[in-house]
Every structure is written in C-alpha cells, then in structure tokens.
Amino acid sequence: MYYIEVIVPLPISKTLTYQVSYDEYKMLLRGFRVAVTVGKSKIYSGIVFEKHQNVPDLFHPKPIHSILDDKPIVTKSQLELWDWVSKYYLTSIGIVMKAAMPSAYLLSSESILTCNIYEIEKSNEISDNEFLIYEAIKTNDLSVKELNNLFKSNKTIRYIKQLINLGYISIKQKFIEKFKEKKKPYLRINSKYLVKSKLKNLINTLEKKAPKQKQIILSYLALKDDSNWISQKKIKIQTSSPNSSFKSLLRKKIFDKKNISESRLNFDFEENLSEYSLTKEQLIAYDEIKEKFRQNNVVLFRGVTSSGKTEVYFKLIDEIIKKNKQVLYLVPEISITAQMVTRLRVRFGSKVLVYHSRFNNNERAEMWSKIIKNDINAKIILGARSSIFLPFKNLGLIVVDEEHESSFKQFDPSPRYHARDLAIYLGKILKIKTLLGSATPSAESYNNMINGKYGYVELLVRYRGLKMPKISIIDLKEEIRRKKNDEFFSDNLIMKINETIRIGKKIIIFKNRRGYAPSIECNSCGYIPKCENCDVTLTYHQYSNKLVCHYCGFSNFYDKRCLKCSDVDLTIKGFGTQKIEEKIQEIIPNALVERMDYDSTRKKNSFDQIIKNFESGESNILIGTQMVSKGLDFKNVGLVVIISADNLINFPDFRSHERCFQILSQVAGRAGRSDERGEVILQTYNSKHILIKQIANNDFQEMIANQLKERKLFKYPPFVRLIKVILKSKNYENLQISSKWLGNVLKNFFGNNLLGPVSPYISKIRNDHLINIIIKYDEKTSRSKTKKILTKVVKSFQSISTFRSVKIIIDVDPQ
Known part of the structure; x- marks a missing residue:
C-alpha cells in the first residue's frame, strides 16, 4: 500500500494521510499539488509533504481526489521552511501554507445544489418559496450564495433543507479553479489573401466600400511577423478602428481569429549596460563583505544614511545574476519603496520582478510560476516580508535592507513570523549568504555580531565625502518660558524654514501622528470622545470633519459641540500632520506643501504622485509620518524638521529608545544628500535626555552599548527570548478569571520568568478586551521544552468549557 502526507490550508496541527495507487506514488514528488477530501465531502x-508505505494503525486513509499539476509547484526548501515556521512560531503548517501561497493555488470545492426529480407539481408538502427555489435549481445548478443573490435574501437555507429532506434536491461538491489565464484576441489574414493578386483586389475593393477595413489590413501587413498572428489591440491602437470593422472582416473570413495567452506582468524595461563604478569607500566595503562571506553565512552591513549601501548591494546582485542565479531583495514595505523599484529597473531592466500583496491573485500566481522556472524576468525579486515564501529555483543571495525595521514582523493573521529571521534560516537551508543592511542595526543583530555569529562591515562615510547633517536641538521648555513659540513651531524654527525656502531648498517635516489632533476635550464637562469599540480617544480629521478611531475605523461626525453636554467650548489637544500642514500654510502662504501619511496615500498611485511632485519641485515642503524616512532619496533637501521627539522616547516599551534613535536617524538622513551639508532641527521638552544627545552626535555606538547593558541587567532581548500570550474576549469578567487560571498554571512551570497577566497599554480593541502574559527564556533553557509546555497548557485551557469564548494568540519573539 502507498501513502502520502498532505498539507491542507486549514488550522490543523499536522499533515493528513491519503492512500494512492502505485502509478500515483511513482509520479508524485514532494511539492506536488493534489485535490483531497477533508471531512465528509469538502475538497x-x-x-504533498512526504510519501511512505507505513500503514496507519487507527484508520483507513481515503484515496486522493486528483493530481492537479504535472510537476511540483512548491520546492523542497520551501517545505522545510514551512515546517520550521510552524514549529518555531507555534502555528499549524496548514496556516503557514495559506500565508505562503497565492490564493489562486488554494482551491476548495463549493457546495452546489442540483435537482434529483425533474417533474413535480406544486403540492401542499412544499411552500411557495420552496417551489420557486426548486424551479430555479431545476433550470440550472446553483450554489447557496447564487440562490441568495437571486432571491435577494439570506434566509433561503431553511427552504433548501426542506427540499433536501424531501429528496427533491441534493448537494454535490464542485471543485473551482481560481487561476484564469489572461487571453487576448490575435488576428491572422486568411491564407488565400497571401497571394499578391488576390490581396491587391481585396484592398482595391475595400478602398471604395470600407476604407476603415482597408486600414486594418494595411496595418496588419506592416506589423506582421513570422508567426502571422498579430494582436488585435495593436492594430486597433494604430488605426483607431471601431470594433464593427473587425467584426466585418471576421464575418467575411478575411481574418482568422484565436485567443492567445498573455502575461499580466509588464517586463518592458530596458537594462542599462553602462559600467557603474563604486567609490573608494564603497569598494572597500564591498571587498570586506566578500571576505566576511568566506567566514560567515550572515554579514551585518552598517552604512550611515546616504553612504551608498544600495550601490554595494547592486554590485553583489550583478555578480550573482551573472551566474544565472536569483537574488531576493527584501524591503520593509513595498508601497513606500517606489524609488528602489525604479533604480533596480534602470540598472537591471526586465530581470526585476516586484512581489507584494497589492497584486491580484492571478498576477501573484504568474509570478510564482516565473520564479520556480528561474525565468529571465525573475532574477531579482524585490518584495516585502511575504516574498520570503516564494519558490526560488536557484537562489544565490538574500539582501535584507533596513533589517532593523519592525515592519518585517507579521502580526495578524498568523503565522506571526519575522522575515529577517526567516531569511537567515532560508539561507541556512539553501547554503547561501544573507546580507543584513542598515544605518542603525537592531540590538538583536548587533549582539549576534558581537558574539561572532555574524560578520560585520561598516561604511561610515557619506557618498562623495558629504558631511553628516548638522543636528540642532531646540528646547521647547525654554521657548515657552521665554514665550517664543507659536504652539508647536518655535521662533527659531519659523525663521529657519523661511530662510530655507528663500534659498530654493526643500524641507521635510516629520511628525509620527496622522490626523489633525489626537483628542478634543470639552472645557465645561471635561468629556473627551472615545471609540465605542476600543480603549482609545478619537482622533480629529479636519478634511473629513470626523472623529476617527485609528484601530477599528469607527467614526463620528464632528459638529463642534460636545457629544455629552452639547457645549461649544472645546479645546483641541495635541497635533498631527493635518494640523502642521494648516499651520505651515498660515505662516508661509507661498509654500508648496504636500502631506504624506496613511490618509493622503490611500488612493492608487497617490504615493508615487506625492514623491514625483516633491522630486520635480512642484512642492517644496513635505510633511509626513514614518513614511518620509524609509527608502526615499531626495535631492536638494536643505532642512529636516522633527517637530517633537518626546512621544517616541516616552512610549512604554523596552525598545522605545532604540526605535526612537532609528526613526529619527533615518529621518535626519534625508537631509543634505546632494552637494551641500543639510541641517536637522529637533524640538524636544527634554533636551538633556541622553538619547537626544546621542541622536545629535550621531552616536549609534553609545546608544547601542547603553541599550545592551540595560537589557542584560533587566533580562530583555537579545539576552533572553520572549513569548507573548494574548488573551482576547468580549466578556471582561470571563477574561479576568481565565487569564488568572492560565497565569497560575504557567507560573508553576516558569516561576519569575513569567510576567503578567496584565492589561496592555491599549486594553480593548474592536470590542475585545485584552490581557497579556509574557514568558522569558534564555539560551540555557530548552526552547523546544518551553514551547512544548506552553502548547500543552494552552490545550488544557481550551478544553475547559467556560473558557472557550476566550481566544488565545501566541506571538513568539514579539516586536
């Protein structure tokens, strides 16, 4: 007997066993896609995860339904990665599969209603509604969804059940293929008109009677190649002919027509074959990376902002693709790296494939197919975190740019993986090198470098020897004391902004809060509007005139009255990017202002347009959130303004100082990237804070040394690992009881290495109350044993009936 283990895209803890014939067993390999029945009838x-001949003891396996492909569509290294992710991040391998593959490949059957008896008369045993449903199904097999749409009702299910009980209809499973090839009409002239005399007669005839049709034929002849099949769209663009002219030519059998498959992807980019030379400092860094790769599989490459790290990446990439290998270039967020896409395509042309979640299912399936074939158009894959799961056929190098970014960590839905860590593990599986690049490396990566796990290379000189921007600190407490500040713009700052605009330079203003103001308070009753579903205040958005929750999207119209006492005496508290934009236009009326945040970049291509306007000079002041700091390279930026650093420093998280330094250093690095030294103005109420001094001095070494010292003392990463257990429930009392039970049981195993149960900073989101429990474990503690204990305890928790309404989320290595 022959068996296969199959991964299905469901939250099932292990693979499912199916029986196959000898011929199927011989044909099937790991990574093949098969259709299988799960439960009674669902397909x-x-x-295929593995195949074997071990007869199961406790059950008789079902046969597979069918084999869906003629070769594997998932590689062995992918399956190994999926298996590791499921074990390390405590999730099912089916959920990993669902996250990894384009949904066009994740097929499932649909329940279809079909008629059993085709001739019945209206009788007392069925109602009018049941008879109408029966008549509809008799005409054509329908799904429940199609029936609901037809009858404009969601209550058809009870009528369907009655018809099934009476035997008039039954349910069958229909397997639906999601991937659809893109086909376009192509034309070929009838072979009899390839004779010159007949073609001449045809053209003469059409010239008098149908000049548009004559134009189509002449255009076809001009475009014709060896295959004789020419795209109808091409001819139409050239001639501007109506569809009726094409239909007439087909009706007269002058043209033959067939639909030919076309790619949905655009690879019409020319490669720049010019030689690119590195600067002396970049060349030294490049040689050092090559040398370190001989000793280490992972190299941490720290290059200050505007040092030209990207050029070093490109040199390494060029070397790899010349060997006919692939390169994975991971970036934190694809939506904000439009400039990187352009730069890669200018250098490498159509060899670059961009992969991210904004492509539709069919486009992603096409990309998957190109990558597994090692296609010429898929040599360099630029992608966000999900691209780590692609089916690389001949991967030669992984580059993780801005490796410190928290965006590489997936939170919802599961699996909650970190793409940087997966990149390192994938490199280990494939025995290839991984390059981690950043101006401000993460504490985890830096500590691995100190311990000798990673090689280390620095590039501390800016391109062309430009100086790092001058960072000036403005003490807002002092400004208030001297009454020299206007709300959030100090006098010195206003003067500097005016001066920068006057000399024709551009300005970037950073504030890590979107909207107009974080809250509004009534001066009469003290009421502050809060979200009905979350434990947060509503943010005022001036352009929509709404109070909006940034967690669940709940909103209220703002009519400038207190929602509780109806008084109009209200105070707007704090400020966001919208308010800064309004204030800038007030104090500098001739400024050309653009705003870059989540609200202004929702529309398609809006992000690219904002960048284009700022680059071309159509705008000279760019106000934004973290978006302005990542992967953007602007010329002629003379001034960067950090409106307030305090909210980042004081955020209640052990990583807040590290993140504050990283974000503000990245923002500051946008200044002075062309010919002249740029300037950064940082406003704060705490100018004496050690972190502010470190930022002003660009002193990464001191900052990271302090952070590592503190974390070692208080037992936080990278010296211990964390597992966060999040409990969610709409019932607050039940959540309290259940979290205490779970906390007490876990305390028996982990003792003082357990923190909580405790409510988080925001204790309710989307009507779910939240409680956190954190488990710490170090290198001396067995990782697998810790996870095994946690899994066992959670299983016991879920078996208690009163706790079943409480959802548990396990987040390994939370960020």
Whole structure:
C-alpha cells in the first residue's frame, strides 16, 4: 500500500494521510499539488509533504481526489521552511501554507445544489418559496450564495433543507479553479489573401466600400511577423478602428481569429549596460563583505544614511545574476519603496520582478510560476516580508535592507513570523549568504555580531565625502518660558524654514501622528470622545470633519459641540500632520506643501504622485509620518524638521529608545544628500535626555552599548527570548478569571520568568478586551521544552468549557 502526507490550508496541527495507487506514488514528488477530501465531502487542494508505505494503525486513509499539476509547484526548501515556521512560531503548517501561497493555488470545492426529480407539481408538502427555489435549481445548478443573490435574501437555507429532506434536491461538491489565464484576441489574414493578386483586389475593393477595413489590413501587413498572428489591440491602437470593422472582416473570413495567452506582468524595461563604478569607500566595503562571506553565512552591513549601501548591494546582485542565479531583495514595505523599484529597473531592466500583496491573485500566481522556472524576468525579486515564501529555483543571495525595521514582523493573521529571521534560516537551508543592511542595526543583530555569529562591515562615510547633517536641538521648555513659540513651531524654527525656502531648498517635516489632533476635550464637562469599540480617544480629521478611531475605523461626525453636554467650548489637544500642514500654510502662504501619511496615500498611485511632485519641485515642503524616512532619496533637501521627539522616547516599551534613535536617524538622513551639508532641527521638552544627545552626535555606538547593558541587567532581548500570550474576549469578567487560571498554571512551570497577566497599554480593541502574559527564556533553557509546555497548557485551557469564548494568540519573539 502507498501513502502520502498532505498539507491542507486549514488550522490543523499536522499533515493528513491519503492512500494512492502505485502509478500515483511513482509520479508524485514532494511539492506536488493534489485535490483531497477533508471531512465528509469538502475538497481542498493540498501539497504533498512526504510519501511512505507505513500503514496507519487507527484508520483507513481515503484515496486522493486528483493530481492537479504535472510537476511540483512548491520546492523542497520551501517545505522545510514551512515546517520550521510552524514549529518555531507555534502555528499549524496548514496556516503557514495559506500565508505562503497565492490564493489562486488554494482551491476548495463549493457546495452546489442540483435537482434529483425533474417533474413535480406544486403540492401542499412544499411552500411557495420552496417551489420557486426548486424551479430555479431545476433550470440550472446553483450554489447557496447564487440562490441568495437571486432571491435577494439570506434566509433561503431553511427552504433548501426542506427540499433536501424531501429528496427533491441534493448537494454535490464542485471543485473551482481560481487561476484564469489572461487571453487576448490575435488576428491572422486568411491564407488565400497571401497571394499578391488576390490581396491587391481585396484592398482595391475595400478602398471604395470600407476604407476603415482597408486600414486594418494595411496595418496588419506592416506589423506582421513570422508567426502571422498579430494582436488585435495593436492594430486597433494604430488605426483607431471601431470594433464593427473587425467584426466585418471576421464575418467575411478575411481574418482568422484565436485567443492567445498573455502575461499580466509588464517586463518592458530596458537594462542599462553602462559600467557603474563604486567609490573608494564603497569598494572597500564591498571587498570586506566578500571576505566576511568566506567566514560567515550572515554579514551585518552598517552604512550611515546616504553612504551608498544600495550601490554595494547592486554590485553583489550583478555578480550573482551573472551566474544565472536569483537574488531576493527584501524591503520593509513595498508601497513606500517606489524609488528602489525604479533604480533596480534602470540598472537591471526586465530581470526585476516586484512581489507584494497589492497584486491580484492571478498576477501573484504568474509570478510564482516565473520564479520556480528561474525565468529571465525573475532574477531579482524585490518584495516585502511575504516574498520570503516564494519558490526560488536557484537562489544565490538574500539582501535584507533596513533589517532593523519592525515592519518585517507579521502580526495578524498568523503565522506571526519575522522575515529577517526567516531569511537567515532560508539561507541556512539553501547554503547561501544573507546580507543584513542598515544605518542603525537592531540590538538583536548587533549582539549576534558581537558574539561572532555574524560578520560585520561598516561604511561610515557619506557618498562623495558629504558631511553628516548638522543636528540642532531646540528646547521647547525654554521657548515657552521665554514665550517664543507659536504652539508647536518655535521662533527659531519659523525663521529657519523661511530662510530655507528663500534659498530654493526643500524641507521635510516629520511628525509620527496622522490626523489633525489626537483628542478634543470639552472645557465645561471635561468629556473627551472615545471609540465605542476600543480603549482609545478619537482622533480629529479636519478634511473629513470626523472623529476617527485609528484601530477599528469607527467614526463620528464632528459638529463642534460636545457629544455629552452639547457645549461649544472645546479645546483641541495635541497635533498631527493635518494640523502642521494648516499651520505651515498660515505662516508661509507661498509654500508648496504636500502631506504624506496613511490618509493622503490611500488612493492608487497617490504615493508615487506625492514623491514625483516633491522630486520635480512642484512642492517644496513635505510633511509626513514614518513614511518620509524609509527608502526615499531626495535631492536638494536643505532642512529636516522633527517637530517633537518626546512621544517616541516616552512610549512604554523596552525598545522605545532604540526605535526612537532609528526613526529619527533615518529621518535626519534625508537631509543634505546632494552637494551641500543639510541641517536637522529637533524640538524636544527634554533636551538633556541622553538619547537626544546621542541622536545629535550621531552616536549609534553609545546608544547601542547603553541599550545592551540595560537589557542584560533587566533580562530583555537579545539576552533572553520572549513569548507573548494574548488573551482576547468580549466578556471582561470571563477574561479576568481565565487569564488568572492560565497565569497560575504557567507560573508553576516558569516561576519569575513569567510576567503578567496584565492589561496592555491599549486594553480593548474592536470590542475585545485584552490581557497579556509574557514568558522569558534564555539560551540555557530548552526552547523546544518551553514551547512544548506552553502548547500543552494552552490545550488544557481550551478544553475547559467556560473558557472557550476566550481566544488565545501566541506571538513568539514579539516586536
């Protein structure tokens, strides 16, 4: 007997066993896609994980439904990575599969209603509604969804059940293919008109009677190649002919027509074959990276902002693709790296493939197919975190740019993986090198470098020897004391902004809060509007005139009255990017202002347009959130303004100082990237804070040394690992009881290495109350044993009936 283990895209803790014939066993390899029945009748597409001849003891396996492909669509290294992710991040391998593959490949059957008896008369045993449903199904097999749409009702299910009980209809499973090839009409002239005399007669005839049709034929002849099949769209663009002219030519059998498959992806980019030379400092860094790769599989590359790290990446990439290998270039967020896409395509042309979640299912399936074939158009894959799961056929190098970014960590939905860590593990599986790049490396990566796990290379000189921007600190407490500040713009800052605009330079203003103001308070009753679903205040958005929750999207119209006492005496507290934009236009009326935040970049291409306007000079002041700091390279930026650093420093998280330094250093690095030294103005109420001094002095070494010292003392990463257990429930009392039970049981195993249960900073989101429990474990503690204990305790928790309404989320290595 022959068996296969199959991964199905469901939250099932292990693979499912199915029986196959000898011929199927011989044909199937790991990574093949098969259709299998799960439960009584539901069919899913699954991936073959392994095959064997071990007869199961406790059950008789079902046969597979069918084999869906003629070769594997998932590689062995992918399956190994999926298995590791499921074990390390405590999630099912089916959920990993669902996250990893384009949904066009994740097929499942749909319940279809079909008629059993085709001739019945209206009788007392069925109602009018049941008879109408029966008549509809008799005409055509329908799904429940189609029936609901047809009858404009969601209550058809009870009528369907009655018809099934009476035997008039039954349910069958229909397996639906999601991927659809893109096909376009192509034309070929009828072979009899390839004879010159007949073609001449045809053109003469059409010239008098149908000049548009004559134009189409002449255009076809001009475009014709060896295949004789020419795209109808091409001819239409050239001739501007109506569809009726094409239909007439087809009706007269002058043209033959067929639909030919076309790619949805655009690879019409020319490669720049010019030689690119590195600066002396970049060349030294490049040689050092090559040398370190001989000793280490992972190299941490620290290059200050505007040092030209990207050029070093490109040199390494060029070397790899010349060997006919692939390169994975991971970036934190694809939506904000438009400039990187352009730079890669200018250098490497159509060899660059961009992969991210904004592509539709069919486009992603096409990309998957190109990558597994090692296609010429898929040599360099630029992508966000999900691209780590792609089916690389011949991967030669992984580059993780801005490796410190928390965006590489997936939170919802599961699996809650960190793409940087997966990149390192994938490199280990494939025995290839991984390069981690950043101007401000994460504490975890830096500590691994200190311990000798990673090689280390520095590039501390800016491109062309430009100086790092001058960072000036403005003490807002002092400004208030001297009454020299206007709300959030100090006098010195206003003067500097005016001066920068006057000399024709551009300005970037950073504030890590979108909207107009974080809250509004009534001066009569003290009421501050809060979200109905979350434990947060509503943010005022001036352009929509709404109070909006940034967690669940709940909103209220703002009519400038207190929602509780109706008084109009209200105070706007704090400020966001919208308010800064309004204030700038007030104090500098001739300024050309653009705002870059989540609200202003929702529309398609809006982000690219904002960048284009700022680059071309159509705007000279760019106000934004963290978006302005990541992967953007602007010329002629003379001034960067950090409106307030205090909210980042004081955020209640052990990583807040590290993150504050990283964000503000990245923002500051946008200044002075062309010919002249730039300037950064940082406003704060705490100018004496050690972190402010470190930022002003660009002193990464001191900051990271302090952070590592503190974390070692208080037992935080990178010296211990964390597992966060999040409990969610709409019932607050039940959540309290259940979290105490779980906390007490875990305390028996982990003792003082357990923190909590405790409510988080925001204790309710989308009507779910939240409680956190954190487990710490160090290198001396067995990782697998810790996870095994946690899994066992959670399983016991879920078996208690009163706790079943409480959802548990396990987040390994939370960020």
